Amino acid sequence: MNCKFCLMDETVGNLKIDSQGECKYCKAHKEMEKEYQLGDNSFDRLKEIASKIKKEGKHKKYDCICGVSGGRDSSYALYVTKKILGLRPLAVHFDNGFNSEISVSNIHSICSKMNIDLETKVADWETFKNVTRSFFFASVPDVDITTDIGIFKTMYEIAHREKINYVFNGHSFRTEGLDPLEWTYMDGLYIKSIFRKYGKGNLKKFDNFTIKDLIKYKFLRNIKTVLPLNFIEYDNDKVISTLKENFDWNYYGSHHHESTFTKFCISYYLPKKFNIDRRKTDLSAMIRSKKIKIEKARELISKKVKIDDEENLLDFVLNKLDISKKEFDEILKKENKNFKNFFTYYDILKYFKFIIHLMTKIKLLPKILYLKYFS
Numbered sequence: 546m547n548c549k550f551c552l553m554d555e556t557v558g559n560l561k562i563d564s565q566g567e568c569k570y571c572k573a574h575k576e577m578e579k580e581y582q583l584g585d586n587s588f589d590r591l592k593e594i595a596s597k598i599k600k601e602g603k604h605k606k607y608d609c610i611c612g613v614s615g616g617r618d619s620s621y622a623l624y625v626t627k628k629i630l631g632l633r634p635l636a637v638h639f640d641n642g643f644n645s646e647i648s649v650s651n652i653h654s655i656c657s658k659m660n661i662d663l664e665t666k667v668a669d670w671e672t673f674k675n676v677t678r679s680f681f682f683a684s685v686p687d688v689d690i691t692t693d694i695g696i697f698k699t700m701y702e703i704a705h706r707e708k709i710n711y712v713f714n715g716h717s718f719r720t721e722g723l724d725p726l727e728w729t730y731m732d733g734l735y736i737k738s739i740f741r742k743y744g745k746g747n748l749k750k751f752d753n754f755t756i757k758d759l760i761k762y763k764f765l766r767n768i769k770t771v772l773p774l775n776f777i778e779y780d781n782d783k784v785i786s787t788l789k790e791n792f793d794w795n796y797y798g799s800h801h802h803e804s805t806f807t808k809f810c811i812s813y814y815l816p817k818k819f820n821i822d823r824r825k826t827d828l829s830a831m832i833r834s835k836k837i838k839i840e841k842a843r844e845l846i847s848k849k850v851k852i853d854d855e856e857n858l859l860d861f862v863l864n865k866l867d868i869s870k871k872e873f874d875e876i877l878k879k880e881n882k883n884f885k886n887f888f889t890y891y892d893i894l895k896y897f898k899f900i901i902h903l904m905t906k907i908k909l910l911p912k913i914l915y916l917k918y919f920s
């Protein structure tokens with residue numbers, strides 16, 4: 546079954562399509578559009594939020610935290626935060642050991658040109674490697690959530706330490722869309738369950754985000770998430786040219802390819818083992834926000850992602866993760882699994898769906914998160 550309005554198809558497990566031929570991801574997009582309607586006052590709404598943040602941050606060194614990866618969206622979100630909204634962000638970067646040279650130079654040049662302080666948290670490599678390896682051996686597709694959860698934890702940890710109440714990130718539902726849960730599921734207990742079964746050593750030095758952290762940072766500290774790019778018109782080419790012209794910023798070829806590990810996952814591992822093409826979520830989001838025609842998107846998706854250095858990339862990643870070619874071949878042949886095969890918070894959180902919905906109403910959690918997990 547394919548959705549009539551986007552690229553989501555039978556490769557998405559459990560894809561529900563209504564009688565009009567519309568999938569739940571298109572529906573979720575409409576929900577988001579209602580909340581973040583672009584028009585005369587959408588930027589005013591963002592400015593209003595910024596002026597509230599400025600007031601609160603008056604006697605502090607920083608107004609907010611901005612997560613940066615050197616990629617397009619987080620770089621642009623940092624630019625919007627500092628130059629357009631006039632806030633004083635502290636840029637935070639989580640280094641998982643797979644940064645490309647381009648991403649490092651992008652981060653440094655954008656921060657220094659705008660006089661923004663940068664704090665980099667370097668993940669404990671041995672622990673990070675062991676956790677990421679365990680995801681490969683568990684035969685699940687979400688091998689890169691160890692990075693995502695590390696970024697998440699680091700931003701909240703630093704916000705807490707610096708007494709900052711706002712965490713900004715560069716996600717935009719118009720350019721990125723929602724990854725199906727079966728493709729990318731993120732939760733601290735999921736990491737623990739997989740590690741217990743397939744990992745070695747312990748998780749003490751891993752930047753995990755557990756339910757305790759959620760209670761600490763969200764309920765007790767009331768740290769809010771702001772997604773500034775949801776409020777503004779986003780034109781891919783314009784964004785890239787703004788970054789290039791102002792910050793000697795370099796593009797790395799494709800969305801998410803700023804990290805060699807993510808590049809490996811998206812363009813090699815996921816398509817090969819799971820028949821997952823994550824370009825579908827990005828392109829579908831762009832179709833829904835009328836940035837690309839569905840025919841053009843279909844044409845793009847029919848072409849395999851080209852990696853000019855495929856063998857090198859594979860050797861580099863496997864070497865770094867201490868996975869032998871033989872082990873990797875076995876992993877490729879193993880039966881595919883996902884978060885549903887492991888113990889996670891999902892079964893517990895389902896009972897608190899209503900509370901989570903309320904948290905999005907008071908803007909403590911982004912609505913997109915609720916839609917991803919419970920729509």
Ligand SMILES: [Zn+2]
Nearest residue numbers: 548551568571
């Ligand atoms: Zn759809």
